[in-house]
Structures are given as C-alpha cells and as structure tokens.
Amino acid sequence: MTAYVALLRAVNVGGTSKLPMAELKSIAEDLGFASPRTFIASGNLVFTSGKSEAAVRAALEKRLAEHMGKPVAVMVRTAAELAAVVKANPFKDAPGRRVLVTFLPDAPPRDALDAAKGLDGERLALGKREIYTDYRGTLLGRSKLRIPATATGTSRNMNSVAKLAEMAKELP
Secondary structure: OEEEEEEEOOOOEOOEOOOOHHHHHHHHHHOOOEEEEEOOOOOEEEEEEOOOHHHHHHHHHHHHHHHHOOOOOEEEEEHHHHHHHHHOOOOOOOOHHHEEEEEOOOOOOOOHHHHOEOOOOOEEEEOOOEEEEEOOOOOHHHOOOEOHHHOOOEEEEHHHHHHHHHHHHOOO
C-alpha cells in the first residue's frame, strides 16, 4: 500500500464547485482507498491504496466528474513526493502562508517562468512537477501575477503542504 495525497482543483473556492469533505471521504471509501482523511475544505485527501498514481488519479477524476456533474482535475502525489516538495522549498526564509506551491500534472516546461506576466516582487522557482511562488510583500488576492504553465494545476500554501505531508507520513 502506498500513502497518497490527492489535491482537487477549484473545489470550494470562491463559492464554486461545492464538495463537502465528508462526501470526498465517502467517494474515497467507495473507490476502495484505505484510511481516507481530509484536510480543510479545499479538496485535500490523504489515503492509502495499492493502485498506481495514474490509476488513483483516473479513478478519482472519473468518480468526481460523475458526482459533481463536471470535470474536476486531481493532482496526486505519494507521501514521499510531498515530503520532497516541502524539503525542496526554495523559499524557506519566507512565511509558509506566503509561499504557494502549484502542483502540476507533469513537469513544467523549463521556460515556464519566462512566460510569467505581472511580476511585482514575487519570487518564482521550478520544482519537479511544481512551481513555487513566494508572494513576499504582495497580497495574494491583489497580485497580478499570471503564470500560463499553472493553468492546469492547483495551488496550496506551504503550511498546508507541510501539514498534508505530515498526515500522509502518519498513514500505515
């Protein structure tokens, strides 16, 4: 069994795509995932499964589309991969609430940061299948930063990523 973290894109954000976490947990149980737990109401699921990452992602996306009536993108990482994301944080000097990690389905293009628009003091860095953003003095809600490569991803602040990594590590 592998411990996984599933990160749902655009769920319970800004009044769209409402999905109570009890329903997400129930969906995980119905799919045969063991020890499912959710973290905050933004579509974070921690569980174990004997299936591959690709199979877990496909099963979740299929069931969520049926349940929600529209596609829901899901990024999946193993517990070890999520711990590596925390360890690789290039902005350890910044408060975790101000550093966002955008999880992508695949590795970002090497030139992904060159296409960023609206930079106003933010720092950016590429990860394996992530893009890190330190918003520094910019208010997240007021930032004009746009990174085209993140369009298919989902973001979490570093505090949430660290908590999810800890939860995943605790699974059997």
